[in-house]
Amino acid sequence: MAAWISSLLFLCVIASVHLKYLSEDEDAKRELAEYIQETKKSINPRWRLHYHVIPPVGWMNDPNGFSYYKGEYHLFFQYYPYDSVWGPMHWGHSVSPNLVDWRELPTALAPDEEMCFSGSALVDGDKLVLMYTGRLNTDTDPFYNETQYLAFSDDGVNFYKYEGNPVLARTPDGAYDFRDPKIWKYGDYWYVVIGSSTHDARGRVLLYRSQNLYDWEFLTVLGESNGELGYMWECPDFFELDGKYILLMSPQGLEPQGDRYKNTHQTGYIIGSFNYETFEFVPEVDFQELDFGHDFYATQTLDADGKRIVAGWFSMWELPHPEDVDGWAGAITIMRELKLSGNRLLQQPLDEMLSLRNGSVHNGSFNKDESLVFEKTGELIINGDLEQKIELEIAGTNGGNNIWIRWEPEVKKVVVDRGGDVRQVEWSPIGSRSWRLFLDASSLELFCGEGEVVFSTRFYPDGDLRVNSFSDQSLNVEAHKLRRSVPV
Ligand SMILES: *[C@@H]1O[C@H](CO)[C@@H](O)[C@H](O)[C@H]1NC(C)=O
Ligand SMILES: *[C@@H]1O[C@H](CO)[C@@H](O)[C@H](O)[C@H]1NC(C)=O
Ligand SMILES: *[C@@H]1O[C@H](CO)[C@@H](O)[C@H](O)[C@H]1NC(C)=O
Numbered sequence: 001m002a003a004w005i006s007s008l009l010f011l012c013v014i015a016s017v018h019l020k021y022l023s024e025d026e027d028a029k030r031e032l033a034e035y036i037q038e039t040k041k042s043i044n045p046r047w048r049l050h051y052h053v054i055p056p057v058g059w060m061n062d063p064n065g066f067s068y069y070k071g072e073y074h075l076f077f078q079y080y081p082y083d084s085v086w087g088p089m090h091w092g093h094s095v096s097p098n099l100v101d102w103r104e105l106p107t108a109l110a111p112d113e114e115m116c117f118s119g120s121a122l123v124d125g126d127k128l129v130l131m132y133t134g135r136l137n138t139d140t141d142p143f144y145n146e147t148q149y150l151a152f153s154d155d156g157v158n159f160y161k162y163e164g165n166p167v168l169a170r171t172p173d174g175a176y177d178f179r180d181p182k183i184w185k186y187g188d189y190w191y192v193v194i195g196s197s198t199h200d201a202r203g204r205v206l207l208y209r210s211q212n213l214y215d216w217e218f219l220t221v222l223g224e225s226n227g228e229l230g231y232m233w234e235c236p237d238f239f240e241l242d243g244k245y246i247l248l249m250s251p252q253g254l255e256p257q258g259d260r261y262k263n264t265h266q267t268g269y270i271i272g273s274f275n276y277e278t279f280e281f282v283p284e285v286d287f288q289e290l291d292f293g294h295d296f297y298a299t300q301t302l303d304a305d306g307k308r309i310v311a312g313w314f315s316m317w318e319l320p321h322p323e324d325v326d327g328w329a330g331a332i333t334i335m336r337e338l339k340l341s342g343n344r345l346l347q348q349p350l351d352e353m354l355s356l357r358n359g360s361v362h363n364g365s366f367n368k369d370e371s372l373v374f375e376k377t378g379e380l381i382i383n384g385d386l387e388q389k390i391e392l393e394i395a396g397t398n399g400g401n402n403i404w405i406r407w408e409p410e411v412k413k414v415v416v417d418r419g420g421d422v423r424q425v426e427w428s429p430i431g432s433r434s435w436r437l438f439l440d441a442s443s444l445e446l447f448c449g450e451g452e453v454v455f456s457t458r459f460y461p462d463g464d465l466r467v468n469s470f471s472d473q474s475l476n477v478e479a480h481k482l483r484r485s486v487p488v
Contacts, residue, residue, distance in 0.1 A: 033106055036081055044326035047442035047460060050377050051356055051485040053094050053102050053332040059084050060330035062235060062298035063311045064091055065121035069128045069156050073099050076108055077332060078118055084324035089115045099335045100352040101485045108159045109151060118180040118235060128153045133179040134166055146178040150213060168216045171196055180235045186276060193222060193236040203233035203251050207279060220279045223247050223270060229287055230254050235298045241308055242340040245274035245281060250298050259424050264318045267299050269345060285343045292425045293455035294418055308338040314443060314456055322460045333456050334438060334445060341430060346451035358483035366469055366477040373397060374439055374465040377482040382435040384475045391470040396461025403459045405446060414448055416455045427453045439465050
């Protein structure tokens, strides 16, 4: 056989293998999309959220790949479409023109030999690049291996994995926990922070850089627990805000201390300074929690035209997720802008949230034993005399779970009481003395003042929502119905 014929045959074989691979991939994607559309029909809508990103069907955890590409915001999430409990991780995908109205796109990543654990996204030229943790089960203790993978897209809809994965295969000291890469660009380099744990089980964050996304140089341990900040730091994020640097992460294994650290795992931040010459992060303010509610974890931020926007998983590990019997579980919080004020971060709802207002429910005084009813959604601006107690109950018009929000003037604490499971924190207003409360079917988000104290909590009332006042004082309440901004 002439050499050119055999090379032609060889090329044909390659081409057909490649096409077969692509068509199998396309078939699998189509089957998954059809499964999702079909399964969606049987979801019970009672606790579905109307203006929060939720999984089309099945399970959701961490927000991933929060980015802006080709004119839209992209938000991915840890996703298991086939059941409403955690399973081999996919990346679900939603997009938005304004961070408030979201539509669903096809599942972006599905597992091959690796589960597609958390990660981030960044635009490189025409491409959207995803960097994520590929998690493999192994035969030897600790029975998992975590390395960092890349995937690319030319259109923001279809993603293909890099054939040379993983691009970052091992921690400098061989420690196993190595996940949740958060990538950014500064000068000529890509940088990434990755969550990890020392051999003696202290949480830490590793910093790397690269000029081409494929070859990574370990720079330093950016931050590490002194032994009191948990055994693992998940979902690290690192960014500049008003001249300071913020290390935001989700430490696991903090012991409760009084009102603090009462969730299974926490999310919080350290404020400090950083120098791109020495790569040294010098903490200036001790670790603080970002949110004081029952359901807030695994945050990720985005720089949107100089605003630092944060989204968190609106749920918690190792707790019941009552909506799972309905065919879905988990949500992402509303997007919030982070602002630095002195020694703390504020969380503020985006201005675009005003576009959700869809009719007045009330505007004026709200007296003891009065109630307001909301058809599943609402926003309340609540003003009261902070010298006196405030006490509000939110209940279902047909029963189910209720929840209490209180202001205790003697101890100056805001309290969110979910059936005796209390979260509370001191609040000294730095400006506004109002509360802004967002209600959505099975969730509340309470922003106090300028956002110096925020609670994100899920609860499960039946029917519509009734807000009852048991405050001796007359409050002033402006209340709105909010429209739907995510698919049913
Ligand atoms: C995980 O697998 C990679 C190969 O993909 C290997 O280089 C690395 O050493 C493994 N990690 C650990 C902690 O053994
Ligand atoms: C509520 O939203 C619908 C649909 O977007 C719109 O047609 C209607 O005018 C809105 N109503 C009010 C009072 O904002
Ligand atoms: C509520 O009432 C106050 C005082 O009357 C008024 O200034 C405000 O504009 C009203 N808000 C809305 C949304 O109508």
